[in-house]
Amino acid sequence: MSTAPAPHRPSARVQLAAVFRKEVGQTIRDRRVMFLLMVAPLVQTVVFGFAVDFDVDRVPTLVADGDRSSESRSHARRLLADGTLAPAGSAGSVAEAERAIDRGEAAAALVLPRGLGADLAAGRPATVQVLLDGTDPNRATVAGAAASRYFGDLGERMARERLAARGMPEPARIDLVPRIAYNPELRSPPFMVPGIAAMLLVIVTTLTSAMGLAREREMGTLEQVLVTPLRPLLLLVGKMAPFVVIGLVDVMLLVGLGTWLFDIPIRGSPAVFLAATLLYLMTTLGVGLLISTVSATQQQAFLGGFLFAMPAIILSGVMTPIRAMPEWLQLVTRLNPLRYFVEVMRGVLLRGAGFGDLWPQLAALAVLGAVILAVATSRFHKRLA
């Protein structure tokens, strides 16, 4: 046999290339995994992009009209016309309305007392009741506010008319003129879809990288790798590499899909977006690798990855605003890469933010990623025990 002597210090570049080639080869070969990593997230983003809608509207509302005058009927009609409340039928009494709310047939009820029309016409004080299903406090608040606003406006309008009729000067009025920047109709998709994409990426990257190394341990191939002079850092980096590529492709496809299907703008710098995506992927993959260095089996690795992914998803500011969390929890989210990635995405896509605005988030991602990778490398001993 010819003896081609191996170089005494194997080249890092050669080792890294070998790991990368193997990882890519293995991943691409498994069609089901490829499907789950690339197609499933896209499908889910589309589906959920259509599902999430923070707008509270068309709240099913019953009308219990004790007056049955033309005025009361017209007021009820107008209140239910603007779209926030939707007519859900009528009730004969307050008790009946309560029962309907109980059964979930309506979420609100407008109770107009007998004599309402006459009182209003005569300028006598009048009281209107609104019953709300408080189970969903957000919905209840919006419904209640709509009713209050309507009748408040009504009262003011009637008062001004009276004044005008008597020839007295109208008092001043203060009007609040709102303008909405970036998303004038307050559509949910531009704001939610990037978040959903980020959530899906966590599942795809952290879980697979966590299980990858554990899988090698379970299958026994890790032993053969440990006995080579392969540097631990290169093994970890090489294992991450194909998933960085898959993650990048996923993000680009998702943004493309988002732009096309949901009219999501891209107002800011794509370079910043790309940088954030890379840093984010490295951080989530790093977490997965860190978990795998302390897991003996795939099941353990999965559990660890899951315990990271769940809080990261829910406490990311995607579903509920971080500002609404208690102070201590807000501090905890500073360790959540998802939070920073979502902030960058919303900033770049919707607000046209650039590097100068978002460098704190990018820095946070970089620091998190570096620390995690460093800890993972140091924990990964090239020994079985």
Added chain:
Amino acid sequence: MRERLRRSLVRVGAMAAKETQHVLRDPRTLYMSLGMPVVLLFLFGYGLSFDLDRIPVAVEDRDHTEQSRSLLDALTASGELEAVAGAEAGAAEALFRRGEALAALVVPEGYADDLSNRRGTRVQLLVDGADAVVANQVLSKADALVRAEARRLLGPDLADVAPPIQVRVFTLYNPEGRSAVFMVPGLAVYLLAITAVLLTALTIAGEWERGSMEQLFASPVGRLEIVLGKLLPYLVLGILELQLVVAFGAVAFDLPIRGNGLLLFAFGAMFLVGMLGQGLLVSVVARNQLVATQAGALSALLPSLLLSGMVFPIENMPAVLQALSRVVPARYLVHALRGILLKGNGLDVLWPDLVALVVFAFAVIVLATARFQRRLA
């Protein structure tokens, strides 16, 4: 016939006992199904809320009069809006981009003058629409505050002309409007769904990979027996988890428990059978732990979160998604749990949900058994 059934049940029992041994020997499984959901419920119950306060608003007073200052004071007095210093009109967007303010308010020059001369005056509000949830809240809060101030200043003029129309609001169930009351039952279901699917997703797939399936097939245990036997211990765990989570939620978040505990148990059990079955189906088809976990996570995580009515009302979704949500068992349990806990609903209102859960559970078990091929390849 009776004898065959008896033998079958014995085999199911044996499988269940073996699986229970596995579970007891692995403390991580116990932690995952009993410890973790409680911890997460605690975390999320406190963390998930839509109630914002101290929203940073950049205020600019171009009038510099007593009246303008009083308007700004009124707006920030309640603490819902918080003034951020140093805002000029043009700089608002820069502040938005850096996340330092969520809205910008401008009181125009001549505000006081307009007021005393009985003219209309306009206060400008620019809201960062990139976060729709926050934007909505800012809009409604600012609107309410300005109206209140307007009424205070101008009300007396109008009052003797036409008395105000009072609107009395009665909120049934959750009068304080706490987010927790709404979110916690949904969270409980969510956590239950996730842990159920993932607990079982790994079991059969793991056995395929480790090769212990071969031995199982060499024995006379049938497919349905394997499926049921593997399901039982996790069902028990799941029911324990449900009780634990509901009890914890009730105590920590002051949730009412108005309804029938037995009904809750029945719903919970049916739901668990369905979700555990879903996990088993995934692992039977996957035969590979990596695929099983990805498929399990993807099939349970987001659908249960987004299509169950836990956060977003189902009625507001497009028809296609409303139809899709009918195949998400979490939807039924969320509805039932809220109904039972908060409203004291009974079977007369909730029977459609129970039927749906039973159908799902049955279908999933049949599918899992059918796809479970008693061959090695």
Added chain:
Amino acid sequence: MSGAAIEAVSLTRRFGSFTAVDAVTFEVERGEIFGYLGANGAGKSTTIRMLTGLLAPTSGEARVAGHDVARSPESVKSSIGYMSQRFSLYLDLPVMENLLFFGGAYGLSGRALRARAEALLELTGLAEHARDTTGALPGGIRQRLALASALLHAPEIVFLDEPTAGVDPVARRAFWRLIRDLAREGTTVFVTTHYLDEAEYCRRIGLMVDGRLVALDTPAELKRAWVPERVLVARGRDLAGAAGTLAAVPGVRDVSPFGAGLHVLVEAGREAEREVAAALLRGGARDVEVEATEPSLEDVFLAVVGRGAGGEAP
């Protein structure tokens, strides 16, 4: 580096309260085929794992290819090849891809790597399987791939842990021809095996019992030391039932099954062939033939283990 390829001095490994390898001391010379025998759980694999830098010793030291396994395990790894007991290459990759990966891990690349991989595939008779998925190949062929992979970087020392387990006899012969060629070219081979007939190929053999190295010598010396008795082999029919009668024959020390016949150990210097044959015939055996033979390593093994822990050669 000093003459020895492998040196172990009081090498010990404990797992909690269980001592898997107990103060093992030996040296393996360059170019030697060194065999390591012992029952399952005797500590062979643990010893190899320490020598390859996979496990840290609890105490004691070892030097492989001149490097200390505890202090510079990575240097050790560059100079050795390892074939583990359980197949540990990637089942989902094609054969050639496995070789390209592991070659790359050792720093080989490009055309040189490919040429080397192809040469090794030729050598191990796997050339036609280069593109086959590893998992689809039968066990015996996979073992050959594992060996090829261990030799990619032409290491000075090769550790083979039960390389022929589950392999058919023809393939086993071929394997050992390869190993002998390797040794002839100067590669040191440290091999553990269950097959005592294979152990005869080794220049020296170490025997492990319950974590301790109780015997270390050439096969010939071991036989001389541990089986001082004369060994008779009895062949015939219905021997098993008749074996009990031999206990009564004076000078018979031990009787054990050997293949289809019996090995009868008698006192050194005693000519007991006829008495043994007669006793067996009396016991109901038929067509009995008894003749003297060389002790086998199996006899040695039984003697070593039979004398229990702390056994010493007589």
